[in-house]
Amino acid sequence: MSEDKISMNHGAGGEVMANLISSTILDNITKKSVNGGISLDDLDDGASIPLGDYEIILTTDGHTIDPLFFPGGDIGRISAAGTINDVSVMGAKPLAISNAIIMQEGFPIEDLDKIIKSLNETCEEVDVAVITGDTKVMPQDKIDGIVMVTTGIGIAKKGSVVRDSGLEVGDKIIVTGSLGDHGMSLMSFREGFGFETDLKSDVAPMWNIISKALDIGGVTAMKDPTRGGFANAINEMASKAGVGIVLEQESIPIKEEVHAVSEMLGIDPFEVANEGKVVMGVKADKADEILEAIKNEKYGENAAIIGEVVEGDYVVVNTPIGGERILEAPIADPVPRVC
Ligand code: MG
Helix, strand or coil, X not given: CCCXXXXXXXXXXXXXXXXXXXXXXXXXXXXXXXXXXXXXXXXXXXXXXXXXXXXXXXEEEEECXXXXXXXXEEHHHHHHHHHHHHHHCCXXXXXXXXXXXXXXXXXCXXXXXXXXXXXXXXXXXXXXXXXXXXXXEECCCCCCCEEEEEEEEEEEECCCCCCCCCCCCCCEEEECCCCCHHHHHHHHHHCCCHHHXXXXXXXXCCHHHHHXXXXXXXXXXXXXXXXXXXXXXXXXHHHHHCCEEEEEHHHCCCCHXXXXXXXXXXXXXXXXXXCCCCXXXXXXXXXXXXXXXXXXXXXXXXXXXXXXXXXXXXXXXXXXXXXXXXXXXXXXXCCCCCC
């Protein structure tokens, strides 16, 4: 493929996308932050605008998922949850979203109705309002189905925003549940393995879990491991903080069905998207208490402490047979159009 045209990898959440964003987006924008808040350059899950005693958190996300309806969710649920989660992992209470819809001429109104009902139910779970939006229609040959763009706004007390760069040596790493469910279920559904497995997407809003952890205190960093999966998220957290991470493979929750599909397709479950999970760094002395609180919440039952932050430059996974491997960020998500 020609170097000067966009390829699917440019939207796949890995190194290729990061390079594109850096060279064509960041370099062309001059004012990238307000009142010294978290800026576009930070490439965190959201940005912030400090105002008085508070920080407003803003994030935006476009959704091009294929198929629109999949086991465990649909584009409406993923639009709401994805945006709510990006606000939530900043340590901010999500308040409202906006939703812009771009549809193909001929799109079934019944499907749109289902999608919006689903978006609404997802917002209701965490008491988030939908306060503005936009609707556009394009000719059939110009767009495939429906694309949704959601923007989320949330609020945090000044000084309490959680960054993805905040890991410190000695912190424990928690994941709030099993990894790879969304990407693997989508892939197996597309490949027609759906009948053999009851694997479903994990798509869910995570604010209720996150707020419990924040109430306890000691959360140093958070990220939702969406495109590029856990491998991308954990490497980004480590490199932004300038630390190493040691993980125990046996402690990392992965469903058997995910393992099975992963072997069939030759795709690493660490590299595919999750849409209802959080990777958290927490102070070691708070880790057990936070883990218990998460496990008592819906969507947190399988949470686990999976490793710790060390001095170093790599994310290393200790294998059950006593070996170790370096977990690198994927070049791109191996499964396209996952969110
Ligand atoms: Mg995110």
